[in-house]
Amino acid sequence: QVQLQESGPGLVKASETLSLTCTVSGGSISGYYWSWVRQPPGKALEWLGHIYYTGRTNYNPSLKSRVSISEDTSKNQFSLRLNSVTAADTAVYYCARSGHIYGADALDIWGQGTMVTVS
Amino acid sequence: QSVLTQPPSASGTPGQRVTISCSGSSSNIGSNTVEWYLQFPGTAPKLLIYSNNQRPSGVPDRFSGSKSGTSASLAISGLQSEDEAGYYCAAWDDSLKSYVFGTGTKVSVL
Numbered sequence: 001q002v003q004l005q006e007s008g009p010g011l012v013k014a015s016e017t018l019s020l021t022c023t024v025s026g027g028s029i030s031g032y033y034w035s036w037v038r039q040p041p042g043k044a045l046e047w048l049g050h051i052y053y054t055g056r057t058n059y060n061p062s063l064k065s066r067v068s069i070s071e072d073t074s075k076n077q078f079s080l081r082l083n084s085v086t087a088a089d090t091a092v093y094y095c096a097r098s099g100h101i102y103g104a105d106a107l108d109i110w111g112q113g114t115m116v117t118v119s
Numbered sequence: 120q121s122v123l124t125q126p127p128s129a130s131g132t133p134g135q136r137v138t139i140s141c142s143g144s145s146s147n148i149g150s151n152t153v154e155w156y157l158q159f160p161g162t163a164p165k166l167l168i169y170s171n172n173q174r175p176s177g178v179p180d181r182f183s184g185s186k187s188g189t190s191a192s193l194a195i196s197g198l199q200s201e202d203e204a205g206y207y208c209a210a211w212d213d214s215l216k217s218y219v220f221g222t223g224t225k226v227s228v229l
Contacts, residue, residue: 019121023124035218037164044121045156045164045207060217094163105211106154106169113163 002027004095004111012118018082019055022095022111029053032099034078035107036069038091046091050098051078085118091115092116123208124220130227131198141191141208147219151211153191155184156220158205167206169195190212200228216217 008020022034027065035050051069059067065080071078082089092115094109124142131137141153157229166175169183171191183194191210195202208221 037220044223045158045209045220046121047209047220050218058216061215102166102169102173103152103154105152105208105209106166107156107164107177108166108169110163112220117132 002097002109004097004109006093006095006111006114008114008116010115010117012084012085012116015084018080018085018089018116018118020080020093020114020116021077022079024076024078024097029073029076029078032097033104034069034071035096035098036080037094037096037107037110038089038093039094039113040057042086043091048080048082052099063070087118090116090118121213121214121222122219123210125206125208125221125224127222128227130229131195132229133198133200134206136194136196136197137198137202137226138195139193139206139208139226141193141221143189143191143210143219145189146214147189147212148186148191149189150213153184153186154195154209155182155191156207156209158207160205164207171189195226198228202226203228 036048066083092113094113095111097109152170156164157167158164172184172188
């Protein structure tokens with residue numbers, strides 16, 4: 001069974017960079033899209049961007065200048081960097097997979113999420 | 120900032136049928152397939168419907184999806200207490216080149 005696990009600091013200072021890593025276990029990064037999704041407390045889900053296993057990326061245009069997603073296939077991990085954070089970036093951050101038999105966009109496997117607070 | 124609009128809440132009594140709408144535009148729902156996700160408080164979302172009306176294995180057939188033009192709907196028939204949760208629609212947006220989620224709907228079982 002493929003599982004995803006987010007890791008990284010739970011507290012980030014305003015104006016600094018938020019960095020999270022998602023470790024993929026039980027399967028390979030190859031052949032899929034890997035996304036980051038966040039959810040501010042009490043608010044809706046927001047897609048931040050994804051990376052295809054080939055390295056191609058797409059980002060939410062509302063964050064495009066601040067966000068980057070990279071991968072390390074040797075470690076079966078992919079990472080999120082969000083620059084110049086503010087209190088509005090406080091949220092639960094999820095990593096997720098798509099591109100399986102359910103179609104290129106359907107996010108079929110999710111990590112448990114990690115809460116990041118910007119102080 | 121969500122580009123897909125859902126009603127904030129929906130409710131029904133056990134056994135009833137509840138429908139949730141999702142309104143978009145020609146660049147998202149009008150051009151691409153719709154997914155629906157279920158989220159219980161404090162947990163990660165779960166894929167409920169893909170390709171407008173398909174259920175992943177393990178999802179009960181009480182859940183059904185449909186799409187017409189630039190709108191989509193999720194129906195829950197035979198409502199059960201364990202269906203109390205948040206529901207989100209989503210689709211790829213060709214103009215934004217981004218995956219967009221709906222505003223979310225909280226379903227309550229009365």
